[in-house]
Amino acid sequence: MPTGSKSAFSLPTDPAPWLPEFCALPVLGAVLLMAQMVVLVVLLAPGPQGLAWFSLQQFAAGSFLAYLVALSAALLLCLLRTPLLRIGPVVGAMLALLLVALVAAGISALVFWLDFALETRVAVRHDGIGRMVLETSLLSGLVAAGALRYFYVREQWSAQVEVQARSQMDALQARINPHFLFNSMNTIASLIQIDPDLAERAVEDLSDLFRAALGTRPGPTSLGGEIELIRRYLAIEQLRLGPRLKVDWDVDSLPQQLEIPPLLLQPLVENAILHGIQALPEGGTVAIHGHVTGRIVQIVIRNPRPRVAFDEPTSNRHAVDNIRQRIAFHFGERGALEADAGEGYYACTVRLPLP
Amino acid sequence: MKVLIADDEHLARARLRTLLEALPDIEVVGEASDGRDAVLKAQSLGAETLLLDIRMPVMDGLEAAQHIATLDPQPAVIFCTAYDQYAVSAFEAQALDYLVKPIRRERLIEALSRARRFVKPAQIEQTRETLDGDRRRTHLCARLRGNLHLVPVNEISHLQAEDKYVVVNYPGGAVLVEDTLKSLEAEFPDLFVRIHRNCLVARDRIRALKRQPDGGVVAELERVEGELEVSRRNLPGLRKLVKKL
Numbered sequence: 001m002p003t004g005s006k007s008a009f010s011l012p013t014d015p016a017p018w019l020p021e022f023c024a025l026p027v028l029g030a031v032l033l034m035a036q037m038v039v040l041v042v043l044l045a046p047g048p049q050g051l052a053w054f055s056l057q058q059f060a061a062g063s064f065l066a067y068l069v070a071l072s073a074a075l076l077l078c079l080l081r082t083p084l085l086r087i088g089p090v091v092g093a094m095l096a097l098l099l100v101a102l103v104a105a106g107i108s109a110l111v112f113w114l115d116f117a118l119e120t121r122v123a124v125r126h127d128g129i130g131r132m133v134l135e136t137s138l139l140s141g142l143v144a145a146g147a148l149r150y151f152y153v154r155e156q157w158s159a160q161v162e163v164q165a166r167s168q169m170d171a172l173q174a175r176i177n178p179h180f181l182f183n184s185m186n187t188i189a190s191l192i193q194i195d196p197d198l199a200e201r202a203v204e205d206l207s208d209l210f211r212a213a214l215g216t217r218p219g220p221t222s223l224g225g226e227i228e229l230i231r232r233y234l235a236i237e238q239l240r241l242g243p244r245l246k247v248d249w250d251v252d253s254l255p256q257q258l259e260i261p262p263l264l265l266q267p268l269v270e271n272a273i274l275h276g277i278q279a280l281p282e283g284g285t286v287a288i289h290g291h292v293t294g295r296i297v298q299i300v301i302r303n304p305r306p307r308v309a310f311d312e313p314t315s316n317r318h319a320v321d322n323i324r325q326r327i328a329f330h331f332g333e334r335g336a337l338e339a340d341a342g343e344g345y346y347a348c349t350v351r352l353p354l355p
Numbered sequence: 356m357k358v359l360i361a362d363d364e365h366l367a368r369a370r371l372r373t374l375l376e377a378l379p380d381i382e383v384v385g386e387a388s389d390g391r392d393a394v395l396k397a398q399s400l401g402a403e404t405l406l407l408d409i410r411m412p413v414m415d416g417l418e419a420a421q422h423i424a425t426l427d428p429q430p431a432v433i434f435c436t437a438y439d440q441y442a443v444s445a446f447e448a449q450a451l452d453y454l455v456k457p458i459r460r461e462r463l464i465e466a467l468s469r470a471r472r473f474v475k476p477a478q479i480e481q482t483r484e485t486l487d488g489d490r491r492r493t494h495l496c497a498r499l500r501g502n503l504h505l506v507p508v509n510e511i512s513h514l515q516a517e518d519k520y521v522v523v524n525y526p527g528g529a530v531l532v533e534d535t536l537k538s539l540e541a542e543f544p545d546l547f548v549r550i551h552r553n554c555l556v557a558r559d560r561i562r563a564l565k566r567q568p569d570g571g572v573v574a575e576l577e578r579v580e581g582e583l584e585v586s587r588r589n590l591p592g593l594r595k596l597v598k599k600l
Contacts, residue, residue, distance in 0.1 A: 178437075179437045182437040182455070182456050182457070183364075183437040183456065185456070185457050186364075186366075186367055186370065186437065186456040186457040186458075187364070187366050187367070189370055189457040190366040190367065190369050190370035190373075191366060193370075193373060194366070194369060239366065240364050240366065240367075241364065242364075242365050242366075278363070278410070278412065279412045280412055281363070281388065281389050281412045281413050306412070306413075307509070
């Protein structure tokens with residue numbers, strides 16, 4: 001199986017950035033809330049004499065310090081976001097935490113000095129400036145580590161939800177391709193006069209296709225069912241394209257009962273027609289070859305395409321990305337879709353693990 | 356009225372022909388199966404109105420219409436499309452005539468009776484850009500002894516400015532087009548590279564750069580006889596490109 005240029009087909013979604021945008025209001029809000037929680041926890045933490053009670057003054061002073069640290073750290077991370085992201089998640093996160101700890105150290109020293117100079121004597125503890133600076137920076141660093149992890153996980157989660165929602169919507173749109181519907185109707189309108197029997201069969205095929213596409217049963221389908229659907233789809237395209245479309249099937253050795261998400265392969269065949277056969281005045285052969293190697297089912301859909309220097313159509317890339325995502329959701333890492341765009345041909349290889 | 360049908364689907368053409376032949380004063384002068392075919396037949400058969408499918412191989416219906424709009428006398432063009440809400444709104448924005456498939460007899464009669472004859476190439480160019488995000492043509496349109504001649508862009512080896520025209524060199528010979536080098540360079544930045552104030556060459560055709568005894572540099576192109584002068588100004592960029600190739 002050739003695996004030449006894959007340049008046109010990068011992974012569908014960027015991984016979620018590990019450092020959020022601290023200047024964004026919701027993130028800033030979350031940061032301040034965390035700072036406030038930390039202050040409460042620290043003040044309420046049981047000391048040697050049991051649960052500590054604290055004065056309003058202590059609370060205000062602690063909050064002041066915490067807000068100052070949180071805001072300055074957020075501002076700094078916001079300004080340094082691009083370079084930090086460029087450095088990479090591991091070293092970048094270490095650096096970010098170090099920065100937060102340094103900011104905390106600086107600010108707590110400043111607050112200590114202010115408190116001392118103004119003689120408010122709220123924050124000043126008997127054990128001196130060193131202890132306070134150390135404690136503040138350690139605590140800030142730890143909380144920052146927790147916060148970064150929290151933001152990262154949340155970002156990833158929301159990206160995943162988005163991908164899922166988008167792929168569902170794409171799948172729905174792919175099922176009801178209006179262009180295909182109206183082209184088929186046009187073909188049938190023409191056939192009614194020329195060949196009524198053929199027109200009748202086309203109506204039956206189209207109905208089966210749309211029954212499947214409109215998803216009376218939303219769950220998974222069988223590989224055999226999907227192949228049958230592709231046969232019906234191709235029967236309609238055959239009417240439209242006539243001798244320009246030839247199909248080379250080799251799928252007899254595939255496990256018919258394998259469960260797959262519905263319409264996982266048909267859009268790839270549709271692409272082969274739209275961007276391959278239909279774009280060639282003389283047409284060509286769509287090859288659909290499937291084999292089982294070990295515990296992996298491999299299906300290759302290959303078509304000729306015009307030798308032009310122009311880019312891949314975006315609609316094609318879109319469909320490929322969408323199917324890749326659906327394979328990933330359904331089969332995890334052992335499933336794959338590889339697109340191979342070469343000079344004058346295009347091939348998609350789908351790999352699905354047997355259960 | 357002489358009508359030409361252009362659609363790559365045999366059955367779609369058959370249906371249009373049946374509809375058209377039932378109408379009085381309509382003569383179907385021919386059928387074309389792709390955009391390029393449509394342009395050439397529109398000219399040779401003297402079609403007055405074209406029914407142009409949008410999605411066709413070799414050259415799509417919109418680009419075909421762009422070339423057809425330069426014919427004199429200019430035929431009227433009615434676009435046919437299976438369904439595309441974007442296409443329909445783009446056509447309306449540029450006041451282009453269109454029909455949606457499956458085409459109804461009444462709509463066809465109506466469209467034929469008011470088909471607009473004076474569509475400007477720019478209107479179609481604008482529509483193409485709206486629909487495809489791309490206004491690059493697949494063919495350049497030249498006039499050869501009064502006849503329209505279409506040169507596939509990917510066959511062109513080099514383009515040379517000469518007076519008011521640009522000479523298009525390709526394996527089939529050399530023809531003149533009315534575009535400027537500057538506009539061609541802007542339209543196909545990924546296909547051609549400038550080697551001289553008056554010359555663009557196909558990037559993938561450059562075989563070698565050679566230094567001449569007099570210190571000047573010339574470029575050799577694949578399947579092209581002779582050498583082309585490279586200007587001092589374009590040399591550094593060209594060297595980088597050749598290294599990448």
